[in-house]
Amino acid sequence: MIRRNTPAKEAVLNILTLAGKAMSQDAIEQEIDLEINRATIYRILNSFCDDGILHRIVADDGKQYFAISDKSDQNKKFESHYHFKCLQCERIECLPVEVTFSISDDYLVQNVNCILTGVCKSCRTL
Template identity: 45%
Template sequence: MAKRNTITKQLILDSLKNSKSAVSQEILQKELGEAVDRATIYRVLNSFCEDGIVHKILGDDGKYYFAICVNCSEKKHKHNHFHFRCLSCGKIECLPNEMEVKLPEGYQSVNFNGFISGYCKDCSNSSLFKQQ
């Protein structure tokens, strides 16, 4: 059975695609305002995860963030990359290098959550950061 593409789903998807970084449900809620309620955003984001449209990132702040998938499908997510959160501007990015984690024989990986905090290129190059 095909899933319906509603106006609400399209609003959320457009917001994710236009974002320059991974976003939390809270960020989407602020951006969309009263056009979409919190429970609907949560349900749509989880649906997008199941469909291979976005991947979920557990941040070092305990919040989940969502980023558009590249080359993923419903059955095969490939996200063995680190995520980076800037301590200054708060932007969360998927870093481009895939990581290979060698597990002991008989172990099977289901999830990879690599997370790094620090200062992004823009913030570490800012004059305010250089003065410290």
């Protein structure tokens, strides 16, 4: 489905692209320069997820974060991958490792949410 581009959508996408990391709706709302209510931001984030532009990460505390999807192969569905959450700076990053597992054919897996927690490289060198 082709959606209309708006200044609000451009602003949200620009913030996430420049951040280079996963961000929560609250963090995006603090960074945005336009007058946009939180419901509009949430609708934009959800439509970007539906369109494959972003993917949603549910952290261990239940909070949702959003990150730019890898568009290296337009014909391939976004692969499940690991995320890393630093316990010191709370940054969440996508890791370039595909999640692999085996499960009985009785189950149809539709989503995988894998978050590793620890201390990131930046915080370890402080």
